[in-house]
Amino acid sequence: MDxxxxxxxxxxxxxxxxxxxxxxxxxxxxxxxxxxxARHIVHGDVAAWLCMSTDADGVVDGPYVVVGDTExxxxxxxxxxxxxxxxxxxxxxxxxxxx
Ligand SMILES: [Zn+2]
Numbered sequence: 235m236d237x238x239x240x241x242x243x244x245x246x247x248x249x250x251x252x253x254x255x256x257x258x259x260x261x262x263x264x265x266x267x268x269x270x271x272a273r274h275i276v277h278g279d280v281a282a283w284l285c286m287s288t289d290a291d292g293v294v295d296g297p298y299v300v301v302g303d304t305e306x307x308x309x310x311x312x313x314x315x316x317x318x319x320x321x322x323x324x325x326x327x328x329x330x331x332x333x
Pocket of ligand 1: 249256268269270
């Protein structure tokens with residue numbers, strides 16, 4: 235799509251990942267190279283979302299998973315999720331009876 239043919243059309247950078255919901259073209263420069271995914275409410279006011287940046291040379295940083303104020307690599311986020319599930323699944327079990 236040629237933006238010149240469709241005035242007002244949102245210009246999506248070629249490097250924009252499928253999950254990005256950022257309206258690119260509203261700000262110029264480095265801010266516009268930030269790709270941000272939809273927010274998922276984790277609990278209360280804690281949200282999680284994907285983010286990634288692409289610099290002018292096309293160098294990609296990310297994607298990362300942001301949870302609250304903390305940024306995780308995909309592997310770290312996966313490990314956190316697995317750990318949380320393991321914690322919850324172990325919470326209902328009782329110690330094996332001794333003897
Ligand atoms: Zn984007």
